[in-house]
Each structure stands twice: as structure tokens, then as C-alpha cells.
Amino acid sequence: xxxxxxxxxxxxxxxxxxxxxxxxxxxxxxxxxxxxxxxxxxxxxxxxxxxxxxxxxxxxxxxxxxxxxxxxxxxxxxxxxxxxxxxxxxxxxxxxxxxxxxxxxxxxxxxxxxxxxxxxxxxxxxxxxxxxxxxxxxxxxxxxxxxxxxxxxxxxxxxxxxxxxxxxxxxxxxxxxxxxxxxxxxxxxxxxxxxxxxxxxxxxxxxxxxxxxxxxxxxxxxxxxxxxxxxxxxxxxxxxxxxxxxxxxxxxxxxxxxxxxxxxxxxxxxxxxxxxxxxxxxxxxxxxxxxxxxxxxxxxxxxxxxxxxxxxxxxxxxxxxxxxxxxxxxxxxxxxxxxxxxxxxxxxxxxxxxxxxxxxxxxxxxxxxxxxxxxxxxxxxxxxxxxxxxxxxx
Numbered sequence: 001x002x003x004x005x006x007x008x009x010x011x012x013x014x015x016x017x018x019x020x021x022x023x024x025x026x027x028x029x030x031x032x033x034x035x036x037x038x039x040x041x042x043x044x045x046x047x048x049x050x051x052x053x054x055x056x057x058x059x060x061x062x063x064x065x066x067x068x069x070x071x072x073x074x075x076x077x078x079x080x081x082x083x084x085x086x087x088x089x090x091x092x093x094x095x096x097x098x099x100x101x102x103x104x105x106x107x108x109x110x111x112x113x114x115x116x117x118x119x120x121x122x123x124x125x126x127x128x129x130x131x132x133x134x135x136x137x138x139x140x141x142x143x144x145x146x147x148x149x150x151x152x153x154x155x156x157x158x159x160x161x162x163x164x165x166x167x168x169x170x171x172x173x174x175x176x177x178x179x180x181x182x183x184x185x186x187x188x189x190x191x192x193x194x195x196x197x198x199x200x201x202x203x204x205x206x207x208x209x210x211x212x213x214x215x216x217x218x219x220x221x222x223x224x225x226x227x228x229x230x231x232x233x234x235x236x237x238x239x240x241x242x243x244x245x246x247x248x249x250x251x252x253x254x255x256x257x258x259x260x261x262x263x264x265x266x267x268x269x270x271x272x273x274x275x276x277x278x279x280x281x282x283x284x285x286x287x288x289x290x291x292x293x294x295x296x297x298x299x300x301x302x303x304x305x306x307x308x309x310x311x312x313x314x315x316x317x318x319x320x321x322x323x324x325x326x327x328x329x330x331x332x333x334x335x336x337x338x339x340x341x342x343x344x345x346x347x348x349x350x351x352x353x354x355x356x357x358x359x360x361x362x363x364x365x366x367x368x369x370x371x372x373x374x375x376x377x378x379x380x381x382x383x384x385x386x387x388x389x390x391x392x393x394x
Contacts, residue, residue: 021051023075036076042069104135105170108163115184116174120154130156130174143175147208148244157242159184177207182248185239186213192227199224201253204307208246210296212264212304216253225250249304257282257311264305268294271318281312288317332356340386346373361387 022039040053042065053073058065065071118130118137126141128150139158150156158174159181165171175181183200192198193215202214215224228250229236240248254260261282262270272285286294294315295302306313333347339358340347353372355361364387369380 034076035074037072038075039070039072042067042071101170104172105163105165108135108160108170108172109165112160112162113180113184114160115157115181115188116160117155117157118174120150120152120156122152123150130158132172135172137172137174139174139176143173143177145177145208145244148176177205179203179205179211182211182213182239182243185242186228189235189238190228190230192217192222192224197222198227199253202308204304206300206304208244210247210249210300210304211243212249212251212308214251214253214260214264214308225252251308257309260309261305261311261313264308265294265301268301270294279312280310281314283314283316285316285318291315291317336361340383342373342383346375349373358387 021041024037026035026037027033040058041051042055042058043052044055044067046052046054053071055065055067058069058071061073062069062071116130116132116137118132120128121131121136122129124138126144128139128144130137130139137158137160143161144150156176158176159178161173161175161178163170163172180203182205183203186200187193190198193200197219198215198217200213201216203211205211213228215228217224217227227235236248236250240246249264249266251260251263251266254263257275258273261273261284265284268286268290270284270286270290274283274285276282284294293301296304302313302315329348329351332351333344335357336342336350336355337344337347342350349372350361355364355372364384366377366380366384369375369383370377373380373383375383
């Protein structure tokens with residue numbers, strides 16, 4: 001504190017003393033006496049009063065002084081007590097603020113990555129200022145959850161992203177949207193994760209909407225997913241409540257990309273997977289009724305799966321079943337058009353109406369053929385007779 005006061009007085013003294021070459025402030029810690037001292041050059045004739053002292057004046061201080069020597073002279077101004085008091089007060093307040101900032105930095109510099117609790121104190125534009133007790137933290141707009149609204153007085157938990165010691169002092173940056181916020185919540189809630197029995201192998205998050213977390217255990221007797229879910233879902237429910245009902249998917253991690261992707265896309269049922277290892281992409285085929293489930297709302301499920309697994313995910317409708325049906329229809333139509341006086345297009349119409357072979361057509365009457373094919377009675381009778389001819393039946 002003495003050093004801080006000395007530096008402040010030194011700055012103030014330069015404006016009020018006549019001579020200030022190599023000026024220094026001397027404070028007696030026992031008596032509190034304050035003196036301003038300047039080192040002046042001894043000159044025959046003084047041309048620069050700021051830096052020089054006459055030989056006669058110098059010899060009054062130090063009798064054996066010669067021209068060119070340097071003599072330390074007291075230059076304490078008359079009103080120095082008032083200046084000292086005011087300056088000391090400012091210096092002490094500034095030093096106290098500086099010490100407080102240093103304490104904040106020392107306390108929080110190793111707490112990056114932890115969860116802290118605070119109360120919303122105020123808003124600075126779109127940033128939320130949290131009161132952590134002795135200190136304040138800032139939650140920038142980029143670290144907020146878009147679907148969450150905060151009000152002054154709300155109690156919040158947040159993840160400490162970083163502690164920066166900038167020009168304006170230490171700044172504690174916190175987040176509720178960071179993926180590691182979910183990681184830390186699981187570590188606090190699930191004892192098996194805290195003791196290392198269960199490991200979190202990956203997290204993909206779209207804050208406020210959905211999170212996918214992949215877990216694994218080296219102990220075969222431990223179910224990593226079950227441990228995270230808890231008895232009747234108690235553990236995961238606590239986390240979901242803290243995340244304001246954000247959907248959390250807990251997935252069993254696997255070193256096999258196929259198994260991992262199948263787990264990550266659940267509950268969608270996958271028909272087929274085709275891997276491209278060079279591009280690290282996978283094409284996934286699903287039935288039409290599973291397509292929206294696999295892709296998710298606004299592509300969310302596929303996007304999070306891609307981030308979690310590290311593979312580019314391409315989901316498309318499975319056309320293999322449709323192709324097989326079309327082939328069977330074409331084969332049946334070709335057989336009918338070859339045996340009856342009808343075009344292949346008419347034969348296709350019959351097959352699609354349920355008449356896939358000659359056996360089935362024997363139960364149809366002339367009017368059925370008129371209605372289905374849109375032909376006249378004469379043409380319908382011709383087809384009907386062709387179906388019933390003994391050689392055709394054979």
C-alpha cells in the first residue's frame with residue numbers, strides 16, 4: 001500500500017514542485033512524514049530550474065559539492081499534506097479494487113469447467129449478469145439457451161466456460177448452452193460417471209431442443225445407459241428438469257460405427273446402411289413410415305447423430321421393396337398379355353386390380369372386365385372366352 005501511495009504521490013507531485021529531476025517520494029512508515037526529493041545537477045549558473053541547483057545552494061546542503069555533482073534536494077511543496085491525503089485516499093481505493101479483482105481471478109482461474117449457481121442481477125443488452133455472491137459472472141448472448149427466458153431474481157446454474165484476465169480486470173464467462181454443461185450435470189448426478197465406472201464418450205447438443213450423449217463402461221456387469229437413466233428414470237429426470245425439459249437421448253457407445261449409428265438413430269428402424277470410408281459418410285435406407293422419425297424435426301436427429309458419431313449421415317427412403325413389387329407386377333402382366341387378346345397396359349391394370357393370373361380371372365364375369373378395363377361388351381366377351389378356353393386353361 002505504501003508503494004501504491006508513493007507512486008500516486010509521485011504522479012501528483014510532478015505538477016506542484018519546481019524541481020523534479022529524478023523525483024522520488026520518501027514516506028517514513030513510523031512517523032508518516034512525507035518528503036519529495038529531487039536529484040539536481042550542481043551548476044555555476046542555473047539555466048534550467050527543473051534539473052539544476054546553484055553551487056551556493058548546493059554547498060548549504062553538502063559543503064564539499066563541486067560543479068557537475070548531483071545533490072539530492074528536498075522539494076516538498078507547502079500544501080503537500082492536502083495533496084497527499086487526497087492522493088492517498090484515491091490510491092488506496094484503487095489498490096483495494098485491484099486486490100479484489102486479483103482475488104476474483106485467483107479464486108476462479110482454476111474453476112473453468114465447473115458448474116456455479118447464481119442469481120440474475122441485471123441485463124447488459126443481451127448479456128445476463130449473474131450474482132455469484134462476492135463476484136459477478138457474465139453469460140453472453142451466444143451462451144444463452146434460445147428457448148429460455150430469464151428474469152431478475154431467477155436462480156440459475158451455469159457452466160464456467162473461461163476466466164479471462166482482461167484490461168478491465170477478470171471476467172467470469174458462464175454458459176447454459178455449452179455441451180459440457182450437460183456433461184457436468186451427468187457427472188454430478190450419476191455416481192458411476194463420477195468414479196469412472198461409466199465414461200461419457202461423446203456429446204452432441206442443440207441447446208433447448210435435444211442432446212445425444214454416448215456412454216460406455218469397461219465393466220461388463222454395469223449397464224452404462226441404465227446407470228445414467230437411474231431407478232425409474234430418476235437421474236435423467238433431474239437433468240432434464242435442470243435443462244427445462246430438453247430431450248436427452250442416452251446411447252450406448254460402440255467402437256463399431258455400424259452399431260454406434262444404429263444406436264444413435266433409435267427409435268427409428270433402419271433397413272440398410274452403406275458406408276463410404278473415404279468420405280466418412282454413410283447412406284441409410286429406411287421405410288417410408290420411419291423416414292421422418294430417422295431424420296427428426298428439422299433434420300435434428302440426423303444432424304446430432306452425425307456430430308456424435310463423426311460420420312456424415314444421409315437418410316433416404318428404402319426403394320428395394322417397391323422395386324420388387326413392380327417387378328412382380330410386370331412379370332404377371334407380361335404373362336397375361338401373352339395368353340390373352342389384351343395389351344400389356346391392360347394386363348397391368350388387371351394385375352393391379354387383383355387378377356394376377358388366369359386362375360383368378362376365371363372367377364370374373366364380363367361386366368367385371370368392362371368396369372376394370374373400360375372396354376365394350378364385345379371386347380370383354382372376347383377376353384372372357386379366351387380365359388375359359390380349355391387350351392388356355394392348360
